[in-house]
Amino acid sequence: MEPNNQQAYDRGSTIFSPDGRLYQVEYAREAVERGGPTVGVTTEDSVVFASYGNARSSLVVPESIEKLRDIDGQLGIATAGHVADGRRLVEYGRRFAHQEQLRYDEQPGVETVSKALADFVQESTQVGGTRPFGAAVLVGGFVETPRLYGVDPSGTPTEWAATAIGKDSGDIRESLEAEYETGLDEHSGLKVAVRALASEDRELTSETLDVAVTRESGFEPFGSEKQETLLEETEF
Amino acid sequence: MEPNNQQAYDRGSTIFSPDGRLYQVEYAREAVERGGPTVGVTTEDSVVFASYGNARSSLVVPESIEKLRDIDGQLGIATAGHVADGRRLVEYGRRFAHQEQLRYDEQPGVETVSKALADFVQESTQVGGTRPFGAAVLVGGFVETPRLYGVDPSGTPTEWAATAIGKDSGDIRESLEAEYETGLDEHSGLKVAVRALASEDRELTSETLDVAVTRESGFEPFGSEKQETLLEETEF
Amino acid sequence: MEPNNQQAYDRGSTIFSPDGRLYQVEYAREAVERGGPTVGVTTEDSVVFASYGNARSSLVVPESIEKLRDIDGQLGIATAGHVADGRRLVEYGRRFAHQEQLRYDEQPGVETVSKALADFVQESTQVGGTRPFGAAVLVGGFVETPRLYGVDPSGTPTEWAATAIGKDSGDIRESLEAEYETGLDEHSGLKVAVRALASEDRELTSETLDVAVTRESGFEPFGSEKQETLLEETEF
């Protein structure tokens, strides 16, 4: 199709192109590709996350722009893409989890939260008066067993043993496919995640890297020190 | 009609073209054609489903992207096309079935659920502020007798002895027409379904194939092993 | 008017053209013309319907695509055109009749139901945010006396002794005008209907033909056998 034809069908998320595509959803995927990547890896008793961001101003309080966050202290959630959209999805996930907690008096699982996020995202791609979310989400956690879900801008939830979202996520996932094995212990999982993130000449330092682990006992973001130790221990 | 004329009438589902066509609905059918095919076959005491998907990343947890799902443990439901739209239809079907169950205290039938889905889909093609669903649905099950319905993006429900949705569904249905006989036993039905799906040089392996059977006793998704046995037992 | 001028006024049902036409309603009539025809004929104590559809896949369960349906077991209703739109009108008619039944505790008449359908259809041609229905409707029945109504996409109800909707309806109606007589007995009415439907070289077989009769005693769809007998008894 000629570019000028594409333009005829790409102005609203409520229009299909003649070949059955939703261009606004595809453009939202481009917004995801503009954001720094995050890797998630399930290990035998945890889910580990590693995230890469450009070196920031020394004046920024790092905690405020962390991409790895927790939901109710238990599940981990990360987003890539348009930052403000990602925040709104995190807020949505937290509010949803909190309500589930109140209603059923137990920690909602990774699947439940991920599918609620997926429903919320899909609706933004079909109903008029709004645009899709320019952000993808990873949700991981250990509720009975370690699980990891990704939700893309079309609103499709997919469960992964390990995956990546954001810039170069395709290449990073290939690297994960080569290295990942079932039943990794946490330390090996962390090293797999970091090595995958380092592909494409990304320079990992304690400034550009965020690491967090979520276990049955809860969510632990790594501090600067633990991240540096991990970088030293990882063979690139 | 010249292509530039077609463009004048294909931007919204609330516009007829001069020859009485609804282009957005036809484009939604194209979205269905972009999705991997699923076959449904009624047998004497079950409905069998077989679904083909591209080989996936080894990191994906296959269960999370299964196209063959159950409604209330009894009816089977499958979608083809835009995945997130398909999920929304499955969710709608489940919620509808659950409400019927609560209201009448009995398992809703295949026809009831299919027609509720068809109403929901038709509305999306006529009322402004939304787009059609880029997904088709198969609903099958044994409630008193085995029945199988398809719902297309225009919102038309059709009952079939056997049919297919998704990529190459026309060719697959021709293959079914040639092979299908009334009163097949379940094992023969499974082989008919798999052979039809294998047409057009699709290479069926336990990675690309999903099989499920729904009987009076409930919905059974086949595991990897049972699928391999079935592939071995089928003469191509 | 030049075609490019017509285009200036045919994008929404809420716009008149300079010569006072509603193009979207006219295009919806084209959608009706794309659907297989149905004939309705009043006889002395019944209304008979005969409907023609393309030969279908042998896998389709014919009952699911029947164009001749009942409302509350008593009135017959048929549609031609965009199938999903037709279904919605049938559903609307059924729900309306059911509510009337509950409210007044008696079978609503053909005129009452037809005019309710006409109101519903007209509104879709005047109010924004929706499109016209791409379907025409026939409603017939014996409530005190046999009556038959047609409703077109503009929302106009017309009562007929005999008429047709759908592809070639104009030619079929001419054939009915030539053959129809007041006070036909049911069997003659059936033959008149079938002969009119057979005009324009339509080949009638028990696969392509649907016949139903609605009498004071209720709605009777003909089975395959009765249809074949009728075809044999009719002189073409």
Added chain:
Amino acid sequence: MEPNNQQAYDRGSTIFSPDGRLYQVEYAREAVERGGPTVGVTTEDSVVFASYGNARSSLVVPESIEKLRDIDGQLGIATAGHVADGRRLVEYGRRFAHQEQLRYDEQPGVETVSKALADFVQESTQVGGTRPFGAAVLVGGFVETPRLYGVDPSGTPTEWAATAIGKDSGDIRESLEAEYETGLDEHSGLKVAVRALASEDRELTSETLDVAVTRESGFEPFGSEKQETLLEETEF
């Protein structure tokens, strides 16, 4: 103004052209001109209506397409133009009259009903989300005295001694102006109406003509026989 300039202001009823015109309302008047004409004449103790329609199919039940109808058995109402729009106005008038009857326990007058219709029509020309009605209305009756009102697509009500709506209404009104006299008896009024309708070479027969009279005693539609007698008695 150049035609292409006119087009800039004629797509919605909520836009004035630079010279202060509402084109959509003018186009709705064109829709009225496309409908067969109806004449109304007040006489000393009645209002008579005569309406011309194209020869119809012999299969149509004439009552169902009569243009002359009653409201509550007392007032007469006729429309010209887009038939389905006319029906909606008749329904509105009936519902309005019925509510007035219930509220005040007396027959609402011609003026009251006509002005309610005018308000309803005017609103459709000013508020977004709808189009004007492509139909004009005549309302006549004897409540204390014989009165006759016309309402045009702009929503303006006008009282007349005698008038016409629909195709060639201008010429017909000229003919009425020449022949009408105050205090006509009913029979003379009928002949004046029929002669005016016959102008412009319209061929009046009992098939193309509808006649009705509304008196203090109520609304009387003429049957075929009375119409033929009238045609015979009228000197053309």
Added chain:
Amino acid sequence: MEPNNQQAYDRGSTIFSPDGRLYQVEYAREAVERGGPTVGVTTEDSVVFASYGNARSSLVVPESIEKLRDIDGQLGIATAGHVADGRRLVEYGRRFAHQEQLRYDEQPGVETVSKALADFVQESTQVGGTRPFGAAVLVGGFVETPRLYGVDPSGTPTEWAATAIGKDSGDIRESLEAEYETGLDEHSGLKVAVRALASEDRELTSETLDVAVTRESGFEPFGSEKQETLLEETEF
């Protein structure tokens, strides 16, 4: 500004042009200029109105198209421009006055009613989904003292000793400025009004002229006879 630039800003009443104009309001003023003029003049103990309309069909009942009407028997109201819009404003004024009457149990004044009309009209020029009113209004009456207000399509109320609305209102007002004196008696006021209306070669006859006076004792429309006498007594 070039005409094609003007077109860029004149399609909706919710858009300013670069030089701060609201073209739709200006076009609505053109609609006012298309309507026959009405003059209002305050005298020492009354407000007199004189209105000019084209010679009408002899069949029209003049009362039904009178431009001079009363509100609650006390205030006089007249409109010029798009007739149906004018009627709606009269209806609004009447309903408003009636509600005030009920609420405060006293005749609302000219200013109160005029400002309510102005608010209603202004809103139509700022909020989307509607168009301005293509009509101007005069409201006059004697509540404690004689007062006369005009409301234009922008929704601005202005009080006048004497003024005109409608076609040639500028010229007529100049004529009033030359002739008007404070404290005119009613008969002189009537002659001033009629002479001003007669400017621009308008031929005043009892068919084209409407006159009414509103005094403390109430609203009095002049009949044909009184109008003829007035015309005879006026020196042109």
Added chain:
Amino acid sequence: MEPNNQQAYDRGSTIFSPDGRLYQVEYAREAVERGGPTVGVTTEDSVVFASYGNARSSLVVPESIEKLRDIDGQLGIATAGHVADGRRLVEYGRRFAHQEQLRYDEQPGVETVSKALADFVQESTQVGGTRPFGAAVLVGGFVETPRLYGVDPSGTPTEWAATAIGKDSGDIRESLEAEYETGLDEHSGLKVAVRALASEDRELTSETLDVAVTRESGFEPFGSEKQETLLEETEF
């Protein structure tokens, strides 16, 4: 930016231009510049207003078009620009002040009223379905101390010792800057206001000038006589 580029961003108040401007708000400022100017000056115990308007028809009742009005007898309010929009803002201010009075049982201050007006105006520049107000507002009064606020079409409130709105407001303000001194007595303040208004060759007469003073004791509009005396006493 080329003019044709500007046009791409100036049709709605909900669109920023690429350089971050809101053209519809800027065009609304042009509407303000089209209105006659008003000056406001705070003195030691009052706020004085002086307003210039074109010589009006001798038939206009001057009070009805006064630009200087009071709110609850205490605060003064003036507008410049599109007159009907200005009126709506005055009405809004009055209604707001009245409600505050009822709620807190004390005279609301100048700041409170001005900020409520600013909020109301800002909303019209951000939310769809309406246009900005083409009017600026001055609010002044003595509640504890003399204060004067201006609100522009963007909805920004600014407090001034003295300022002007409307045509040539920039030049007038320069003149005020040169002459104004803190702690002026009322008479000096009046002369400063009048001299500033007279700049740009505006000819001030008791017909073109409106003057009002608002003191702790309330709002006093000057009559013709007092205005003439003031003009005589002012050295130009």
Added chain:
Amino acid sequence: MEPNNQQAYDRGSTIFSPDGRLYQVEYAREAVERGGPTVGVTTEDSVVFASYGNARSSLVVPESIEKLRDIDGQLGIATAGHVADGRRLVEYGRRFAHQEQLRYDEQPGVETVSKALADFVQESTQVGGTRPFGAAVLVGGFVETPRLYGVDPSGTPTEWAATAIGKDSGDIRESLEAEYETGLDEHSGLKVAVRALASEDRELTSETLDVAVTRESGFEPFGSEKQETLLEETEF
């Protein structure tokens, strides 16, 4: 991308461009760049703000256009960009803080208020019918510890040790990065803020500078005198 392509995607905040950008949000950032800059710096026991504005008319009451304001007497808030939008955000922050205070009976923290503002701003960038805010916000305060947040027009909240918003904010932030040290005392923090603001040849005087400090004990705006002293004490 060619400029004319950019235009295809920059008219509404609900549309992504093909490369995943939201142009309306980027244009809103340009609006922020048009506003005078404000610097915020956290010190060991306070947050200091310094703001630069063009020399204003001597008639403006400076307090009314202060960019440094308090929320509930405790937190400081500043905006840059479209002034009326900034005011609306300040109002929103105040109302939110007030409600939190009522609900939990304690001073809400800087983070809580900033994130509420961020949610409010993000929504304006995704939902139709509104435009983004053309303003950025700084929120600072001492609730347990000194904290400072910035919120940009995309709705992203970021915590800073020190930062700037508005014109040349990038350059000013570089200057802050060079000078800022953790644990500055308040006086040093003030001098850092003022020096950073003075970069780019901005001439700071007590007319163009606004300074405020917010401590545990509350918000203190500096008066003219304190500002002059600070300017004298600062080495540039």
